[in-house]
Amino acid sequence: MTRKRVGILISGRGSNMQALIKAARADDYPGQIALVLSSRPDAGGLAAAAAQGVATAVVDQARFGRDREAFDAEIHRVLTTAGIEFVCLAGFMRILTAGFVRRWEGRLINIHPSLLPAFRGLKPQAQALAAGVSVSGCTVHHVVPDLDAGPSIAQAVVPVLPGDTEESLSARILEAEHRLYPEALRAVLSQASPKP
Ligand code: GRF
Numbered sequence: 164m165t166r167k168r169v170g171i172l173i174s175g176r177g178s179n180m181q182a183l184i185k186a187a188r189a190d191d192y193p194g195q196i197a198l199v200l201s202s203r204p205d206a207g208g209l210a211a212a213a214a215q216g217v218a219t220a221v222v223d224q225a226r227f228g229r230d231r232e233a234f235d236a237e238i239h240r241v242l243t244t245a246g247i248e249f250v251c252l253a254g255f256m257r258i259l260t261a262g263f264v265r266r267w268e269g270r271l272i273n274i275h276p277s278l279l280p281a282f283r284g285l286k287p288q289a290q291a292l293a294a295g296v297s298v299s300g301c302t303v304h305h306v307v308p309d310l311d312a313g314p315s316i317a318q319a320v321v322p323v324l325p326g327d328t329e330e331s332l333s334a335r336i337l338e339a340e341h342r343l344y345p346e347a348l349r350a351v352l353s354q355a356s357p358k359p
Contacts, residue, residue, distance in 0.1 A: 164191070164193065166192070166193060166194055166195040167193060167194045167195070167248045167249050167352050168194075168195060168197040168198075168245070168246050168247050168248045168249070169183075169187070169194040169195065169196050169197060169247065169248070169249045169250070169251060169348070169352075170196075170197060170198040170199070170200055170242050170245065170247035170249070170250050170251070171183060171184075171196060171198070171199045171200070171212075171250075171251045171252075171253050172200050172201075172202070172238070172250060172251070172252050172253065172255040173199060173200070173201050173202075173206055173208040173209075173253050173254055173255055174201060174202045174203050174206055174254055174255050174256040174257065175203070175206050175207060175208065175254045175256070176206070176207040176208055176254070177199070177206065177207060177208020177209075177211050177212065177253065177254065178208075178254075178337065178340075178341065179253035179254060179274055179340055179341065179344050180199060180208050180211070180212060180253045180254075181208070181211055181212075181215070182340070182341035182342075182344055182345055183196060183251060183253065183344060183345055183348060184196050184212065184215050184217055185345075186345030186348075186349070187345075192349060193349060193352040193353050194249065194348060194349075194352045196212075196217050197217075197218065197245060197246065197247060198217070198218050198219070198220060198241075198242070198245045198247055199212035199217050199218070199219045199220075200219070200220045200221070200222060200238065200241060200242065201219070201220070201221050201222075202221075202222060202223070202224045202234075202255060202256065202257050203221070203223065203224065203225075204221045204223050206221075208253075208254075209221070218245065220241050220245070222234065222237050222238050222241060224257060231257075231258075231260050232260055232262065234257070235259055235260045235262065235263035236263075238263070239263060239266060248270065249270045249271075249351075249352060250267055250270060250271045250272075251272055251273075251274075251344070251348060252271070252272070252273040252274070252306065253274060253344070255273075258310060259271075259306070260308075261308035264306055264307060264308050265308070267306075268307075269305070271305070271306040272303055272304065272305055272306060272316060272347070272348070272351060273303070273304060273306050273311075273313075274301060274302070274303050274340055274343070274344050274347075275287065275301065275302050275304065275311050276288055276299075276300075276301050276333065276336045276337070276340065277290070277291060277299055277300070277301070277302065278298070278299060278300045278301075278302060278318055278320065279302040279304060279311055279312075279315060279318075280311075280312070281294075281296070281299075282294070282299075283310060283311035283312065284310060284311060286329070287299075288329050288332045288333045288336060289329045291323060291332065292323070292327060292328075292329060292332060296323055297322065297323055298320050298321065298322055298323060299320075299321060299323055299332065299336060300318055300319050300320040300321050300336060300339060301318065301319050301321075301336050301339050301340045301343055302315050302316075302317070302318045303315070303316045303317045303318075303343055303344055303347035303348075304316055316347045316350065316351055317343055317346060317347040317350065318343070319339040319340075319342065319343040320339075321335045321336055321338075321339050322335075
């Protein structure tokens with residue numbers, strides 16, 4: 164089995180990244196986590212990745228200001244230099260340009276803490292509480308230029324309980340994310356053939 168070279172893009176603590184790294188250690192996993200790339204030099208996930216022996220890189224968003232094209236071009240360069248074939252966004256807090264998304268189309272996925280298409284964008288757990296829904300969850304989806312609008316790959320449902328706060332609901336959803344993301348990546352990698 165050829166394991167596809169996967170890059171993970173993060174901006175923060177990287178708990179989903181850690182779940183992916185752990186899962187990819189299994190002998191039969193169809194991907195290897197070959198690079199963790201952070202948009203912030205102070206992302207907690209960088210140290211966690213390095214501690215697991217995974218190569219890391221920083222493309223510091225602060226260096227690029229509002230020039231999203233240049234920022235995305237640098238990310239693309241770092242990914243391709245590392246031979247990355249497939250990209251997972253995991254708490255990556257930058258909106259990627261349409262040009263970048265098209266270059267990675269079919270090889271770029273994200274996890275979002277709601278049952279899309281409900282509650283796209285920021286603070287989806289707070290949006291779910293405000294809407295008064297009785298279930299929420301998380302979605303792994305293909306990335307398209309529109310934010311959180313790509314085709315769903317897999318979803319997990321969690322209950323919203325009486326008395327839930329944004330923190331308690333987020334924690335319940337996060338546990339589900341850590342199970343769902345590795346499974347969804349496995350499924351996609353088993354089907355996807357990387358572009359030449
Ligand atoms: C997760 O809730 C993910 O769904 C969202 O951002 C959060 C990142 O958390 N996109 P972590 O950095 O993976 O711990």
